[in-house]
Structure formats: structure tokens, C-alpha cells
Amino acid sequence: MPSHSNPTITTIAESAGVSIASVSRVLNGLPVRDATERKVLAAAQSLGYVPNSVARSLKSSRTNQVAFAIEDIGNPVYLAMLREIQPVLKQAGYRLVLHSTGADLDEELEVLRGLGQRYADGLIISPIRVTPEHLAELERATAPVVVIGSLPDGSPVDNVRADSRTGVEMALRHLRDLGRRRIGFVNGPLDTVPGRSRDAAFRAGMRRWGMVLDEDLVHVGAFRRRTGAEATRALLAGDAAAHPDALLCANDLIALGALDVLRERGLRVPEEVAVVGMDDTDLAAASWPALTSVSLGSAERGRRAAQLLLDRLADPGSGREPRVVTVEPSLHVRASTGGDRVADDGAAPR
Amino acid sequence: MPSHSNPTITTIAESAGVSIASVSRVLNGLPVRDATERKVLAAAQSLGYVPNSVARSLKSSRTNQVAFAIEDIGNPVYLAMLREIQPVLKQAGYRLVLHSTGADLDEELEVLRGLGQRYADGLIISPIRVTPEHLAELERATAPVVVIGSLPDGSPVDNVRADSRTGVEMALRHLRDLGRRRIGFVNGPLDTVPGRSRDAAFRAGMRRWGMVLDEDLVHVGAFRRRTGAEATRALLAGDAAAHPDALLCANDLIALGALDVLRERGLRVPEEVAVVGMDDTDLAAASWPALTSVSLGSAERGRRAAQLLLDRLADPGSGREPRVVTVEPSLHVRASTGGDRVADDGAAPR
DNA sequence: TTGTAGGCGTTATCAC
């Protein structure tokens, strides 16, 4: 039965009748006489020795931890990132420290500053908004940081971006090819990174494919189901001739709300109104009709971010140029725009 | 501009012209002469000093970290736990280390053993299966552990349980009250904790409410959408008189698969077949018809587990009896059994 | 009030 207090190399050294240096050597596989090795291993075994990672970290100044900071893990987009990041880090021998900051900018900055405490060797962060304070903290960060989300050119850290512009273009082109011309757009808040970029993408995309943008068909609310419902009600309020024949929703939750109201009004989807969501979360496949959705590649963004960070960590000779990676979007066509009616198998088994 | 190498209390001491002890005292708010305090704070400020948490941990033998280990964060049940655990720990000043073990029992045991490395002050774990090895490791754990999921009586650690028995009873009673008698059951693997307990709960529940259990209406597969679809097809294969008039599905994903096939066959839900899921995930509200689902209180289980652990951590005088907490289930009635047709707002905004 | 010194558990550099 192993003793209950924690054995250290000193304990083992005494027990085995050697010096702590020899114990350390054995435990680290350095050359040692056979007999010594045996004695040490036997003692370690019988005492139930486990190396203390904190002491190791102090000596090596490496924690073997990487932090990942996001606004809310409940958001499927961040969850998708996390699911990719986790195994990549584990594979490389790093533990994952998870920070969920809430919609609080200060907490986000706090995480950035917290790096100075050296509890982690690096950080992956997907900021809600990028303020000058963010850039200042990134500048002075004492450990490698990778940012998921767009950063101004010339920013000092590695950066993994989505391409919502192209993603929205794909969706609009799909709708145009289906003969739709009166495209409604339901967005989240314009003072968030995704809200603003999706708004810009919608405007650019409409122009790109030569469609007329009717401001009456553009609604802004929250990234929630309720917004989708309310906006859709509003869009269906006036003259039928003015109704949209397609809706682009800035995320899947909004699209679900839109579907609720279309169903309630007896409008057929996609025959009368086609609906497209964004982010391609599990909800898209769960809804009925299943939702066509633009994927901005969250999973891949997570994976790429983790790889960039590991790369930095592996190469101590830093000073390299910050790298920018842009992940390709993709369009997943399902029943809500007339695509495949066979449901795909959801992602998360139990 | 702060120097780029890391200032330590030694650096500050030199810069301020005092001893490291004084620096430490100032930083920890111990009584110091005013002038000293000023000098030290000024030096710390201008050098951009941040205390090194590793060194602190080595000295204090507290890491201010808590580990949370689950099979897969993609599983909404574990995600719900995580979402509750995280803020509770943060509030108490602990960082969260996340382990996703995959379906691998060895990795799970590895996490338990890893506690010996002292990288965390405590652990919350929700094991896939509880083997004798698990119990042995729990016995010798060097830090407080809380297990989410049932443990044999007399196990040495705190334990937060679901009550699937009562949850299933609620669902079956609901179906019986709707006049349903031929209840089908679609389950996941029987060699998993949830699979086994849900099977037992179904059998007990049918007995409890005086309904006849027809083994032909019981199907076992995976906890996936495909299983729901396949089982439902099989259940609808024979004589119409033998078809079930209600389906209890062991999780929401299975229920979605059942809905797919019922829709494909033109069977009305709930009029011809009522459907109930389990776990009450976001998918339940997203589906159409929205899914009635049994919640086993994952969120609350997470919260309670975190509280139990904090409790242990706060009270160094340990040796207290292990505590067992059982969380009440609840039934969320929606359209798939004739409940409210108004969709609720999904959980995760963006 | 302040400084010196020892120790938390490891690793690594010396001599022997």
C-alpha cells in the first residue's frame, strides 16, 4: 500500500540509498548503472511516486498548458473550434485551460493579461470585438497568441480568419440560381464582429450577383430564434408582392425562428420562401425542413489555430513574421432550399 | 515601455533598492513602511511585474486549477454540465482544465492517475463506465474528486447522480395519460452507463404504470439518429395493428431519427405516434414537431458537482463522509406529444 | 519595519 503523503525524489533517494541526482537521472532516462536504476525504479514503484508537474514547470518554465478563450462555450461555433483544438493539443502533450469570458470585454482583456502569470505556454483566443486595448495587450503578450477572427493588417500575432464574404456569396448565388430575386436578410447586432462582417458580406454579395438590395428586406436584431421570428413576421406584414422569396439568416438560430413563422403562416419552404442559415451547426440538420447553411469552417479554424500555436511553441527561435490563415467557407444545401431531404446523422452520439 | 524579460521579485527588489522580502510583503499587503511600499509599487508598475503562478503554486501547493473530464464535449449533456461548472469555478478563483477522453477507458483512468502530478487541486469526472480500476484509482486519489454518474454505495468520493428511473416514469405516465398503451423503446448500447440504466428504467416504468411491455417494441442500437430511423422502420414493418402508438427514445438524437421516418411514412406526430426523447438538448426545441423530452438535469448536475468540489477544497480538514446528491429529472412537454406548439428560444445566442 | 536564509520539488552543472 502506497504511503499517503506525497513521495518526492528525496523520499525515493533515501529509500533507495542514492542521491536525488541519481533518482532524477533514472526518471529521465539518463545513463545510469543498472543496479542503481533497479533500486530507484523499485523504490519509486513501491512508494507510488508521481513527478510533481508544478516543480517541473518552475524549473523548465514550461507548463504544458495552452489556454483557449471564448465568449461562450454554449455557442456551437466555439464548441466546434474547441472540439478540434482539444485533440490536437492533447496529441502534442498539452493540457487545455478553458476560459469562457461571457460577453464581457474586460474579462477578455483580463485573460490576455493573465498570460503574464505564466500558467500557460500559449493562448488561442476568439475575441468578441477587437479594440485598441486588445491590440496593445497582444503587442506586449509574454507568450505566443493565436487569434481566431480578423485582425487589422500588421497585427503582431498569428491570425486565423473566416471568409464570410465568400460564404455569403455562395449562398446568394445558390438562391439566384434557384430563381430567387427578392432576398431578405436577418442579421444580429452590427457592433459585433460577425454581425458587421455579415452585413458587409450581404451587401457585397447582392452587388456581386447583380441583385437589387431592398433595405426593407434587411432586419437587424439579436443572434436568436426570436429575432428570426419577429423579423419574418415583419417581412410578411405588408403587400404580398413585396414579400421576400428567400431569406438569408445570419445564423442558424435566426433561421429556425424564420421557419417557425413561415410554418405558422402556412408558407411552403422552399417553394414559396427559401431559407438559408449560417454556421452550419447541428441545429441545421435537426430542423424541419433541414436547413441549408453556410459553414464558415469553425472546426477547421480551430484546428489551424492549434497548429499555428504548436508551431510557435515548438520553435523557440521566435521573431518570425505573424502568419494569417484564411479558411474557406462552404455551402451545405439541404431541404430548406430544395436540397437533399435525407437527414444527415447528427454529430454528437451518446 | 516594460522590459521584455520577465521581472521577478528579485528584479523589483534591486530596482527599488529593498530586499525581496519587502517586495513580497508589499505585494501581499503585509504591513510595510509607506515609503517602502511606494518604492516597490513604483518599481513593480514600471517593470510590468506579474506574479508567477507556477512559483506560487510550488510554494503553496495549490494550483487554483480544477480539472473536468468527460468523454466528449460534443455531447450536449456534457456540454450542459460544463456550462454550469465553468462559472462556478471561475467565481471561486479556479481555472478549468478540460479533458476530453474519447470513448477510451484507459485515457479516463489516465486522467485519474494524472491527479498525482498535482496540476490541479481537484477533479470532476463523468465516467463512461465505472470499473473496479476506477474504484481503485478513486480510492487512492491524492486530491478531491467528484463523480457525476452513479457509483456503488460505499464509494469513497462525492457523487452526483441522475434519476433516470423517475425521469422515464414521468415520460411513461405522460404517454399513458394520453391514452397510449403500445409504447416502443429505442435505446443505445446496453454496456454503457446511460444505456443500461435507461433500459432498467423503461422496464420498471412500464410495470409501475401497469402497461404491457412487448419485447418486439424494444430496440437497441447506438445513441445516434441513424438508430432512431432504423428502429422505427423496423417497428413499422409488420402488421399495422402491431405498430406502437408511442416511442420513447433514449436520447434526442434517436428521437430525431424516429421523426424522420415517421414523416417519411406520412404518419402524424403525435396523433398516430407520439415521440419522446431524452436529455432535453437544444435539438429538442429545434426539431419539428418540437420534441417532448426528459431532462435528467445535466446542468444542475454540473453545478452541484462544482459546489461539492469547492466545498471540499475550502475545508482542508477532510475525512468527511462522501456525499451523494441525486438531481430531480423533469419532463419538457412539446409538440411531439401534443404539447405547446410555440417554439422556445434556443439557448445559445451569438 | 526590514533583511537573511531556507525550502517547495525538479533539473542540471559541477567536481569527484
Next chain:
DNA sequence: GTGATAACGCCTACAA
């Protein structure tokens, strides 16, 4: 090959 011994950065008796 092995054993003292000095760090790593911090806290804290103890002595001044």
C-alpha cells in the same frame, strides 16, 4: 557513474 549543490520564483520564519 555518482553525489553535492545551485538554481527556478515565491513565501515566511527568524533575527536584526
